[in-house]
Amino acid sequence: MPYHEVEQTLARALTYLRLSGITVTPEVARGALHLVDSALEQGEQRLLARVMERLPAAFPLPEEVLPPQTPPLHHVSVHYADSL
Amino acid sequence: MSEAGDTDSVPDLTGRWKAVAVVRRTVLTLLVVGQTLAGVYGMLSVLPYHGGDLLEQSIVLLFALLFAWISVGFWTAMLGFYMRRRGGDPQSLARRHDAATLAATPLARTALVLPIYNEPVDRTLAGLRATVESLRASGQLDHFDFYILSDSRDADVWLAERAGWYALCRELGLEGRLFYRHRPVNLNFKSGNVADFLRRWGADYRYMVVLDADSVMGGDTLVRMVRHMELAPRIGILQSSPSLINAQSAFARFQQFANRIYGPLFSTGLAALQLGEAAYWGHNAIIRTEPFMAHCGLRRLSGFGLFKGSIMSHDFVEAAYMGRAGYQVWMEPELHESYEESPPTLVDELTRDRRWTKGNMQHIWLLFFGRRIRFAHRMAFINGILSYLASPVWFVFLVLTSIEATRLTLWPIDYFPDPQNSMFPVWPEWHPHWAVAMILSTFFLLFFPKFLAVADVLLSGGRRQFGGFWKLLVSVCLELFVSMLLAPIRMLAHSRYVLEALFNVSLHWGGQNRTDETGWGQAVISQAPGTLLAGGWAALALWLDPMFFYWSLPVALPLVLAAPTSVLLSRVAIGQWLRNRGLLLTPEEQRLIPLVRTVAEPAALNPTPLSAFEVAVIDPRLNRLHRTQARHRRALEPETLRQWAQRCLEQGPGALNRFQLNALARDADSLAWLHRQAWLSAPEDYWGRRIGQLGAVALPAYQGYV
Numbered sequence: 001m002p003y004h005e006v007e008q009t010l011a012r013a014l015t016y017l018r019l020s021g022i023t024v025t026p027e028v029a030r031g032a033l034h035l036v037d038s039a040l041e042q043g044e045q046r047l048l049a050r051v052m053e054r055l056p057a058a059f060p061l062p063e064e065v066l067p068p069q070t071p072p073l074h075h076v077s078v079h080y081a082d083s084l
Numbered sequence: 085m086s087e088a089g090d091t092d093s094v095p096d097l098t099g100r101w102k103a104v105a106v107v108r109r110t111v112l113t114l115l116v117v118g119q120t121l122a123g124v125y126g127m128l129s130v131l132p133y134h135g136g137d138l139l140e141q142s143i144v145l146l147f148a149l150l151f152a153w154i155s156v157g158f159w160t161a162m163l164g165f166y167m168r169r170r171g172g173d174p175q176s177l178a179r180r181h182d183a184a185t186l187a188a189t190p191l192a193r194t195a196l197v198l199p200i201y202n203e204p205v206d207r208t209l210a211g212l213r214a215t216v217e218s219l220r221a222s223g224q225l226d227h228f229d230f231y232i233l234s235d236s237r238d239a240d241v242w243l244a245e246r247a248g249w250y251a252l253c254r255e256l257g258l259e260g261r262l263f264y265r266h267r268p269v270n271l272n273f274k275s276g277n278v279a280d281f282l283r284r285w286g287a288d289y290r291y292m293v294v295l296d297a298d299s300v301m302g303g304d305t306l307v308r309m310v311r312h313m314e315l316a317p318r319i320g321i322l323q324s325s326p327s328l329i330n331a332q333s334a335f336a337r338f339q340q341f342a343n344r345i346y347g348p349l350f351s352t353g354l355a356a357l358q359l360g361e362a363a364y365w366g367h368n369a370i371i372r373t374e375p376f377m378a379h380c381g382l383r384r385l386s387g388f389g390l391f392k393g394s395i396m397s398h399d400f401v402e403a404a405y406m407g408r409a410g411y412q413v414w415m416e417p418e419l420h421e422s423y424e425e426s427p428p429t430l431v432d433e434l435t436r437d438r439r440w441t442k443g444n445m446q447h448i449w450l451l452f453f454g455r456r457i458r459f460a461h462r463m464a465f466i467n468g469i470l471s472y473l474a475s476p477v478w479f480v481f482l483v484l485t486s487i488e489a490t491r492l493t494l495w496p497i498d499y500f501p502d503p504q505n506s507m508f509p510v511w512p513e514w515h516p517h518w519a520v521a522m523i524l525s526t527f528f529l530l531f532f533p534k535f536l537a538v539a540d541v542l543l544s545g546g547r548r549q550f551g552g553f554w555k556l557l558v559s560v561c562l563e564l565f566v567s568m569l570l571a572p573i574r575m576l577a578h579s580r581y582v583l584e585a586l587f588n589v590s591l592h593w594g595g596q597n598r599t600d601e602t603g604w605g606q607a608v609i610s611q612a613p614g615t616l617l618a619g620g621w622a623a624l625a626l627w628l629d630p631m632f633f634y635w636s637l638p639v640a641l642p643l644v645l646a647a648p649t650s651v652l653l654s655r656v657a658i659g660q661w662l663r664n665r666g667l668l669l670t671p672e673e674q675r676l677i678p679l680v681r682t683v684a685e686p687a688a689l690n691p692t693p694l695s696a697f698e699v700a701v702i703d704p705r706l707n708r709l710h711r712t713q714a715r716h717r718r719a720l721e722p723e724t725l726r727q728w729a730q731r732c733l734e735q736g737p738g739a740l741n742r743f744q745l746n747a748l749a750r751d752a753d754s755l756a757w758l759h760r761q762a763w764l765s766a767p768e769d770y771w772g773r774r775i776g777q778l779g780a781v782a783l784p785a786y787q788g789y790v
Contacts, residue, residue, distance in 0.1 A: 008767050015779035016763060020704040049764050064705065067250070067259035069713050071229075076287040078279050080381035081405065083455045 009048045010036050013055055020061045031058060101175050105359045105460070108163070112357060116155045123151040123525070130519045132492060132512035139488060146481040153474050154529045157350070161533030164353030168540055173356045177322070178418040181315055189311040191227040192290040194370070196306075199277040201235040201270070203297035205244045209252055210686030211300045214679050216256055218421075222303030227310070229289070230262040233277045235270035238742060239749040242266050244696035246713065247706055248689045268750070274366070275382055275398035286373045296367035300329070302421025302679055309370040309419060320376065320411030321403060323362060323369040324422035325351040329672050329680050331426055333601065334662060335433075335653035338566050339426035341559055341668040345550065346537045351417040360412035361460035363468075366399035368422045372411070376402070379409035387449050389588035390442065397443025400468055401450060404461035421679060423672075429602050429654035430570065431610070434577045437472075441581035444468040475578030482639060486621065486632075493628045516631075531564065549671035559668045569649050572642040576614045602654040604647070611646035618643030692781050697737045697745060698774050700755065707759045714752040722753075729754045733761050736770040 013032045014024055022028060035058050039050040127147045131140045167173045196215065200208055212230065219225045232249055236242040249264035256262065267280055278294065286292070291313055293306060301324070309322055327347065331340035355362065364371075380402045382395045395401055403413045427433040447465040450457070492512065499509035538560055541547060550556040583589075622640040626633040642649065652658060662668050672680050690699060700710045728744045737745055748754045762771035 011779075012763065012767075012775065015775060016704065019702075019778070048766075052760075052763050061704065064708075066709060066712055067253045068263070069246075069249075070263050070265050071260075071285060071288070073284050074287045076283060076377060078282055078286075078377050078381040079379065080383050081379065081408075084383060084385070084450055084453055 005047065006036060006040065009039075009051050012048060013051050016052070016055060017059055017061075020059075021064070022059060022062070028059070101359045104175050105357070105361065108357055109460075112156070112159055112163070115159050116152055119155045119158075119529075120148055120152040123155075123522075124148050126518060126522050126525070127151075130515060130522055131488070133498075133510055134513070136510055137498075139484060139491070143481065143484045143488065146477055146484065149477055150474060150481060151526070151529075153470055154526070158529040158533055160353035160357065161346075161349050161536060162353070163356050164349040164351070165533075165536045165540055167352050167356050168349065169543065172418065173352065175359055176355065176418065177312055177316070177319075177414050177416045181312070185315070186308060186311045189314050191224060191307065191310050192314060193229070193288065194227060194291040194293060194306075194310055195229050195231055195281075195285070195289040195373075196293045196295060197231045197233055197278060197281055198295045198297070198299075199233045199235065199274050200245070200297045201274070201277075202238060202241050203236075205241065205248050206686040206689050207683065208297045209245075209248045209689065210683045211298060212295070213252060213256065214300050214682040215295070215303070215306075216258065216262075217682070218301070218303035218679050219306060220256075220303070222307050224303065224307045228261075228306070230258065231281055231285070232262075232264045233281050234264065234266040235274075235277050236266070237270070237746070239745040240696045243700045243710060243749055244690060246710065247696060247699065250706075250709055251689055272382070272394045273396065273398075275395070275402070279381065282373065282377050286377050289373055291370050292373050292376075293370045294367050296424055298425040299326070299368050300423040300679055300683055301368060305419050305421040306370075312416075313370055313372060316412075317372075318410075318412050319360075319414055320372050320406035320409070321362075321364045321369055321413040322419075323364055323413070323415040324419040325355075325415060325417040326365075326368045326422045326424040327670075327672065328426045329423045329670075330684050331428075332656045332659050333428045333654050334656075334658040335430055336426040336428050337659045337662055337668045338563055338653070339433075340670055342563055342567070343426070344670040344672075345541060345556075345560070345563075346534055348417060349533065349537045349540055351415070355415045355417050358415060358460060358464075360414055361407055361458055361464075362403070362413045362415035363461075363464045364399045364403035364406075364413060366397075368424065375406065375409055375411050379411075380405045385446065385449055387453075390446055390585055391449040395443075395450075396446055397440060397468070400444075400447060400461070400464055401454075403464070404450070404454065404457045407458045407461050408456050423680065430573065430650045431602050431606070431654070434574070437574075437578060438581045438584070441472045441578060442585040444472055445582065445585035472578050472582055475575040476582050478575050479579045482621075486624070486636075489625070489628055489632045534560065534564065546671070549669075549674050551666040551669040551674075555666045555669065562662075562667065566653070568638065569642040569645065572618070572639045573611070573614065573646045573649065575639075576617075576643065601656065602651050604651055607647040607650040611643075611650060614643045614646050693777055694774055695737065697749060699778070700749065701758045701762050702771070702775055702778055704759070707755060710749065711752045711755050714755060715750050720747055720751075725751055725754050726757075729758055733758060733765075733771065736774075 010032060013035065014029065017028060017032065018024055035054055036047075036051055039047055039054065042050065124144055124147065127144055128135045131143065133140050135141050135144050172179060196212075198208070198212055209232075212232070216225070216230065219228055232245065234242050234245050236245060246264055246266070249262065253259045253262050265281065265284075267277060270277065272279065278292075281292075291310055293301070293309070295301065305324065309324070312322055313319055325347065328336075328340040328343040331337040382398055382401060384393055385391050385395060406413055427436055447469055451462055451465045451469070454462075497512055499511070538556065541550060541556070542553070547553050547556055550559065618640040622633060622636050622644070625636040625640070663673070690696060692699060694702070700706055725747060728740055728748055731739050732745075732748060740748070748758070763775065765772040765775070767773070767776060
């Protein structure tokens with residue numbers, strides 16, 4: 001397997017973690033390396049897919065509480081006059 | 085809903101202002117009619133046959149209409165000057181309660197609603213942020229909620245809006261107070277959007293403040309407006325008089341300067357005439373929700389052509405309906421810190437005017453068939469209609485005067501223009517000095533109010549806010565020159581728009597709807613008909629009579645120069661050049677208050693090179709946000725969506741049309757699938773490259789985005 005594929009897989013995993021709001025500390029980087037390493041042990045095929053599938057389990061992604069997009073509905077009618 | 089909505093328990097002050105309004109309007113009518121009759125007498129004297137035939141009678145009729153129209157403007161400005169010099173209108177709302185009474189008045193729940201439709205997201209949300217921060221500074225933020233009401237149709241726009249809403253919630257700590265609603269179907273335009281809000285959440289608020297996409301309002305002003313409404317429950321709508329800000333191009337700077345220096349005079353005069361029967365301008369106004377919901381629903385017009393279907397210019401009609409329901413509508417020029425922006429170019433302004441022309445022409449139907457609408461609000465309809473109808477009237481007036489000049493030069497003199505009624509010959513007379521007097525008196529009506537506005541600034545000690553006396557004087561002269569250049573161009577464009585509206589057709593002759601600087605090619609193409617028409621007219625005038633040629637020049641020359649005028653005025657560099665020389669300055673620029681500063685250069689909400697759709701697919705947090713808000717109930721066949729998603733994955737969003745992108749962006753499963761597959765893409769694939777670009781963005785800025 002070309003070396004750069006492993007490198008790209010690691011970079012992709014770290015990018016995903018960063019964009020998910022996880023600060024990439026040395027510990028996180030080691031965890032990602034370990035994830036790639038363990039995925040490699042199972043073969044070189046579908047390396048990226050296996051790493052990305054295991055990422056959420058290996059690094060619990062922060063679940064931000066999303067603000068409500070709209071408040072609860074309080075339906076009323078808008079009245080129309082009988083004439084213009 | 086609110087006890088304040090019970091108008092029976094409130095002292096009715098209508099009698100006093102109504103009596104004053106009757107007196108003022110009667111005086112205005114007498115002045116305008118008297119001045120117009122004098123003008124007509126002068127015109128009859130100028131015409132060779134003194135109105136002795138149909139052609140001259142038609143000329144006089146059109147002249148009377150135009151003269152009356154500018155006379156109304158003249159006397160409105162005179163009244164405004166008088167009111168401002170005496171320290172304000174004693175009948176105005178601002179004079180009704182002292183500061184202590186206002187400060188002691190508790191506030192009521194108010195919603196600020198921001199209806200938007202494919203607007204620049206960064207600028208729009210920067211304006212909202214500025215308004216929120218100002219309210220926070222006023223210490224009264226807790227009484228207000230905020231609604232972004234989107235009718236945007238492009239996925240890239242509304243996804244960016246939603247991401248911006250989320251960022252703004254977090255930045256301002258307004259979770260659960262700042263909301264975002266995206267209508268899947270934009271029924272009945274802006275008024276339908278606001279009605280949709282009212283049906284869902286209107287009952288939760290005693291008031292709503294309607295903003296435009298480019299609106300900014302000060303917190304103290306908003307608080308003051310709510311308190312005025314609380315103190316006067318018979319007021320249904322309170323309209324502020326927005327000033328223009330943030331002008332960059334030369335065109336926008338001229339509009340901003342004119343609005344800032346002449347605006348107070350005209351708005352004060354207008355408010356003094358309208359009092360409690362003012363118009364609503366559609367934004368920067370506070371509305372009492374309960375009567376608005378009860379009385380201001382807009383029925384579809386039931387006529388023919390233009391007069392059938394949804395009402396496009398809703399604001400005047402809503403004000404009229406509010407008045408019909410027994411509520412007052414006030415416009416208060418002394419409510420400061422109310423801002424909006426000018427269109428950046430002439431092309432943008434005319435694009436907007438095209439919509440407004442249609443909307444105002446629709447009011448002809450309501451003028452005649454609207455029942456129980458107050459006379460003052462019918463006059464407001466006429467005012468809006470004539471704002472555009474005056475252009476074709478002027479155009480026809482020019483055509484008839486050209487025919488008159490042609491007739492005098494080429495045709496034999498008709499000594500018996502009315503043979504049935506006269507046995508004696510009529511000798512055509514020409515009095516050039518009377519003609520000059522007529523032209524001068526017309527110019528006086530048009531331009532004297534502008535100099536009066538300058539006098540008002542000088543007498544108020546505000547000249548330094550406009551750059552000092554000499555720069556103010558040069559700025560006014562420049563503005564006069566540019567307004568004379570623009571008037572015939574607007575006249576011709578508005579004439580076309582009126583024809584389009586009345587015959588319910590669309591007459592295209594050039595691409596429009598731009599927000600960037602105007603290019604030479606576009607300007608030449610779009611202005612070519614006017615340029616050719618004016619060139620031909622001036623040539624005919626020169627051939628007929630050199631005097632007629634000189635008379636035609638003030639109209640013909642601006643039309644011949646329309647293309648360079650349009651291009652040069654759209655240039656930001658020229659706007660900045662004027663500003664650097666201290667010309668066309670306004671007080672807001674001199675003293676850049678935080679409210680204005682924050683919208684002058686809005687920070688990019690999405691600093692990445694990716695589109696909002698691409699970010700929504702790739703970014704884990706935004707993908708989750710959009711999935712949470714997306715539909716789980718599919719409107720389309722799953723197989724269809726899967727095929728579109730597959731194409732999007734292989735070729736990128738550019739391979740899909742707007743409908744397909746909207747469908748994917750609204751579908752939670754499609755968004756989730758695209759997100760998973762995009763992250764599995766090889767680096768050289770479309771989405772792999774996009775992930776690389778997103779990952780390369782400096783993270784501190786990007787993290788600020790979400």
